[in-house]
Structures are given as structure tokens and as C-alpha cells.
Amino acid sequence: MSLSIAVIAGDGIGPEVVDAALEVLDATGLATEREAFPFSAAHYLQTGAVLTDADVRRLRRFDAILLGAVGGQPNDPRLAGGVIEKGILLKLRFDLDQYVNYRPVKLYPGIDTPLRGRGPEDIDFVCIRENTEGLYAGMGGAARVGTPQEVSTQTMLTTAFGVERCVRYAFGVAQHRERAHLTLIHKTNVLTHAGATWKRVFDGVAAEFPQVETGYHHVDACCMHMVANPGQYDVLVVPNMFGDIITDLGAAIAGGMGIAASGNLNPDGTAPSMFEPVHGSAPDIAGQNLANPIAAIDSLGLLLRETGRIKGDGEAVEAGDRVGEAVRAVTPRFAGKGLDRSGYGTDEVTAMVIAALA
Ligand code: NAD
Ligand code: IPM
Ligand code: MN
Numbered sequence: 001m002s003l004s005i006a007v008i009a010g011d012g013i014g015p016e017v018v019d020a021a022l023e024v025l026d027a028t029g030l031a032t033e034r035e036a037f038p039f040s041a042a043h044y045l046q047t048g049a050v051l052t053d054a055d056v057r058r059l060r061r062f063d064a065i066l067l068g069a070v071g072g073q074p075n076d077p078r079l080a081g082g083v084i085e086k087g088i089l090l091k092l093r094f095d096l097d098q099y100v101n102y103r104p105v106k107l108y109p110g111i112d113t114p115l116r117g118r119g120p121e122d123i124d125f126v127c128i129r130e131n132t133e134g135l136y137a138g139m140g141g142a143a144r145v146g147t148p149q150e151v152s153t154q155t156m157l158t159t160a161f162g163v164e165r166c167v168r169y170a171f172g173v174a175q176h177r178e179r180a181h182l183t184l185i186h187k188t189n190v191l192t193h194a195g196a197t198w199k200r201v202f203d204g205v206a207a208e209f210p211q212v213e214t215g216y217h218h219v220d221a222c223c224m225h226m227v228a229n230p231g232q233y234d235v236l237v238v239p240n241m242f243g244d245i246i247t248d249l250g251a252a253i254a255g256g257m258g259i260a261a262s263g264n265l266n267p268d269g270t271a272p273s274m275f276e277p278v279h280g281s282a283p284d285i286a287g288q289n290l291a292n293p294i295a296a297i298d299s300l301g302l303l304l305r306e307t308g309r310i311k312g313d314g315e316a317v318e319a320g321d322r323v324g325e326a327v328r329a330v331t332p333r334f335a336g337k338g339l340d341r342s343g344y345g346t347d348e349v350t351a352m353v354i355a356a357l358a
Contacts, residue, residue, distance in 0.1 A: 003307055003316050004033040006062040006272070008088075011040045012281025013291035014068025020293030020350040021066065021300040024326075027354040030304070030319040035062070041072040041084045041281075050087035056095045064307040065092070065274035066300060069281040086138065093131050096271035098264035099162065100169050101129035101243060102302070103278060105230075105250035105260070110332030113253050115227060123254055125233035126177075128170040129243025131264055133162040134194075136240045158194040158239070163201045169267050170237035171209040181234035182206075183215040185222045185242055198239065223249055251278050255334075258292025261299040269310050275303035289345040297353055298327050326356035 007022070009015035025032065037059070039051050059065060070088050072079045082090075092098070107113050107123035115123070137157035144150050167184075174182040184202045188195030199216070206214050217225060219242040225232060226249055238246060251260035260278035277295030285291055304320030307313070330352045337343035344352070 001311075001313060002031040002033055003063045003304075003311065003313060004035075004061070005303070006059050006065045007034055007036045008039050008065060008067045008070070009036065010068040010070040010281060011042055011072060011084075012069060012283050012286040013279075014040070014070065014281050016068075016286070016289075016291050016346050017277060017293040017296035018066060018068040020346055021296040023350055024297050024323060024353055024357065025300055025304075025319075027357050028304075028319040028322060030315060039088050040070050041076075041079055044084060044087075045072075045078060050083060051091050053095075056091070059092070060096070060271055062272050063311060064272050064303050065096075066303055067092075067274055067276040068296065069277065069279060071281045073283050090136060090138075092274055093264050096264075096266055096274065097132065097268070098266045098271075098273055099130065099132045099165055100263075100265040100267055101127075101131040101240075102173075102263040102265050103127040103129060103243070103247045103250065103260065104262075105226075105233075105247070105254050107254045108259070108328055108331040110335040111255035111259060112334070112336065113255060115230070115253055118230065118253075122231040125230070125250075126173060126235050127243055127247050127250060128166065128173060128235060128237045129247065130162065130166040130238070130240050131243075132240075133157045133159060134240030156191065156194050156239070156241075158197045160197060160201055163198055164205065165267075167198075167202050167205050167237055169265075170235055171205055171212055174212045174235040175209055177234055179213075179234040180211055181213045181215065183217055183222075183233060183236050185217055185219050185236050185238040185246065187219050187242070188216075189218060194239070202237070219246065222246060226250065226253060247278055256292070257282075257295070259294050259298075261295050261302055263299070263302045263306055265306065273303075273306060273310075275299040275306075289347060291346050293346050293350050294327060294331070294353075297323065297350070301327065322357060323353075326353045329356040 009018040107120045139155035140153040142152035257279035264274040301320045301323035304316045308316030
């Protein structure tokens with residue numbers, strides 16, 4: 001039995017870091033079946049096609065998806081309206097019911113953090129971001145567009161069903177960690193309706209996990225705590241949009257966008273999960289061998305561990321563990337090189353990880 005992986009390299013540095021991850025995958029010796037898909041801003045500009053329902057049906061047949069990044073220059077008028085972000089990335093997360101966005105914030109040995117005096121023992125937590133609802137649901141509308149009377153709304157969809165499955169997953173993660181602590185992040189003092197649903201569901205599920213200690217922070221205070229005292233956090237559960245924002249902050253305190261890995265998980269196994277770096281296509285550094293491939297390589301490790309676990313494939317789990325260990329063996333060499341610029345080329349970092357695997 002070998003894992004089948006759909007590969008969406010995407011735009012900008014996406015193909016560069018995905019190539020790096022696939023080289024590492026080859027080096028593990030694990031047999032996999034892989035198929036490349038062209039979905040990206042570049043493909044859209046050439047063909048007018050984004051991602052169809054038929055495409056999603058093809059992707060469903062894979063065990064997992066590895067994605068680099070999609071999206072062009074943030075201000076390109078031809079890509080306005082989130083045509084790529086909504087049309088590819090969010091469509092995949094929603095259609096494949098990847099309701100958990102699993103985003104570790106972990107400072108590896110040797111990586112510099114901008115937080116003075118902090119080390120790996122202070123920055124080691126996991127954000128469980130709700131991934132199918134909230135402000136990302138696409139609900140709302142606009143009227144009288146372009147006139148002085150223009151109005152628009154964007155609704156924060158919150159369902160007890162959607163919150164509960166995410167919160168339950170987060171408790172499960174917290175339960176298996178040493179500190180077994182889970183913090184709910186919201187803004188219940190202003191978003192009173194949505195906040196009340198989250199709090200009610202959170203408290204209800206908490207009763208089933210007496211061994212997990214719980215806490216609550218407003219999202220603005222959470223940003224302050226992440227910088228001032230990140231060591232207090234173990235697992236965070238957070239609505240979609242707040243999770244997007246705090247995980248970029250999380251990436252920054254853990255060494256930069258080139259480090260942060262993530263998984264869009266369908267924990268029920270009804271469709272493939274999708275693994276991708278937290279970063280985007282980084283048009284500013286594309287094509288220059290500057291992208292740090294660690295985030296993509298670590299996302300591959302996560303893919304192998306998670307998918308192997310769901311499929312009962314011990315060899316894949318073991319290969320994923322080895323990828324993680326190889327990354328951890330390499331990061332001390334980045335010491336003193338500064339945020340996100342490892343001081344090495346994409347190819348050099350990839351070669352170091354492969355050497356560490358051997
Ligand atoms: P970005 O993450 O692409 O870049 C932000 C900054 O981080 C840039 O300065 C970039 O050079 C740096 N950076 C990112 N990844 C790096 C890496 N691996 N190594 C070194 N430096 C790295 O965010 P952005 O500029 O806001 O977005 C660019 C495009 O990517 C947009 O079209 C956006 O919509 C899209 N995007 C896609 C995804 C995704 O596909 N998952 C995620 C975020 C943004
Ligand atoms: C991320 C990205 C996406 C998000 C965008 C590109 C739709 O920022 O994966 O963090 O907002 O979730
Ligand atoms: Mn983001």
C-alpha cells in the first residue's frame with residue numbers, strides 16, 4: 001500500500017518549496033504515488049479556469065494534498081475579488097470539509113525569534129483554527145457599489161455544529177499534551193452572539209475532558225500575550241479570521257513565515273486533508289532561490305504523520321517522524337542569520353535536510 005498525494009505547487013515560491021519537499025520525500029525512500037495539478041493564479045490567467053467541482057471530485061480520490069501557495073501580486077486587478085484565494089484555497093478547505101486548521105507555533109533550536117530572551121522552551125503551542133465558517137463563509141453582500149451610499153456586510157457564520165467539532169478536536173489535542181491546557185480565543189465582549197455560541201459549546205465539551213485545564217482570552221489580548229509571555233500557551237482554539245491573524249504573528253515569533261507549517265485537516269477522514277506552509281506565494285522573493293523551504297518540508301512531515309495515522313500506514317508515520325527530526329537537526333545552523341533569511345539558498349537548505357535524513 002502506498003500513499004497517493006495530489007500536488008498543487010501553485011504560484012511564486014510555491015513550486016520552489018514544493019519541489020524541495022518532494023526531494024525530501026524521495027530521500028525518505030517511502031514509496032508514494034503523486035500527481036501534479038496546475039491550479040494557480042498563473043493557470044487562471046492563462047486559461048480562465050480556477051477549480052471546478054469536477055476537479056474537486058478528482059482530488060477526493062487522493063489520500064492527501066500537498067499545496068505550495070496560490071495567489072499573485074496582492075494588488076493585481078486581474079485577480080481582484082479573491083478569485084484565487086476563494087476559488088482555489090477556500091473552495092478546497094470547504095468542499096473537502098477540512099474543518100480544522102492545525103498550526104503549530106514552535107521555536108526550533110537555533111532559529112532566531114524577535115522576542116528578546118525567549119527560547120524554544122517559551123514558544124511551543126498549537127493553534128487550532130476553525131476552517132470552514134466565521135468571516136470566511138462568504139455570507140453578506142454589497143449594494144449601491146461605487147456610490148457615496150455604498151454599503152457592504154460580511155457575516156460571521158457561527159454554527160453550534162461547526163464550533164463543536166472544532167472545539168472537540170482541540171480538546172483531543174490538548175488531552176495528549178504534557179500541560180493539557182486549552183485556551184479559547186474570541187472577542188466575546190463585542191461579538192456577543194457568536195462569542196456566546198463559542199463559549200457555550202466550549203464549556204459543554206470541557207465537561208467531557210476534566211483532565212484538560214481551560215482558559216479564555218480576547219483575541220487582542222492574545223496578541224499581547226503571544227509577544228509578552230508566549231510560554232503560558234499550550235493549545236489555542238480560535239475562529240477562522242482571528243486564527244488567520246494570530247498564526248502570522250505565531251509564525252513571526254517562531255522565526256518567520258519560512259518556518260511555519262500547517263495542515264487543513266478533515267479529522268473524520270471523509271475526504272483528504274491538505275498540508276501547506278502558512279506563507280503565501282511571496283512574489284517579492286520568487287525565482288531567486290531565497291525561499292526558506294522548511295515550512296513546506298515540515299508540512300510534508302505533518303502530511304506523512306497525519307495521513308499515515310488515518311490510513312494505518314506505519315511506514316508513512318515513521319517517514320514523517322524522520323522528516324521532522326531532520327528539520328530539527330538542521331535548524332541550529334540557522335543561528336544568528338535573522339528572521340526568515342536562513343542565510344542559505346532554497347537548494348542548500350533542502351540539501352541539508354536530505355543529508356540529515358541519511
Ligand atoms: P506571503 O506569505 O506570501 O509573504 C509575506 C512576507 O513573508 C514576504 O515578505 C515574503 O517574502 C516572506 N516570506 C513568505 N514565505 C517565505 C519563505 N518561505 N521564505 C522566506 N520568506 C518568506 O504573504 P503576502 O505577500 O501577503 O501574499 C502573497 C500572495 O500569496 C497573495 O496573493 C496572497 O493571497 C497569497 N497567499 C496564499 C496563501 C496560500 O496559498 N496558502 C497564504 C497566504 C497568502
Ligand atoms: C492562510 C492564508 C489564506 C487564509 C488566504 C490566502 C485565503 O492567509 O492560509 O493563512 O486567509 O486562510
Ligand atoms: Mn494567513
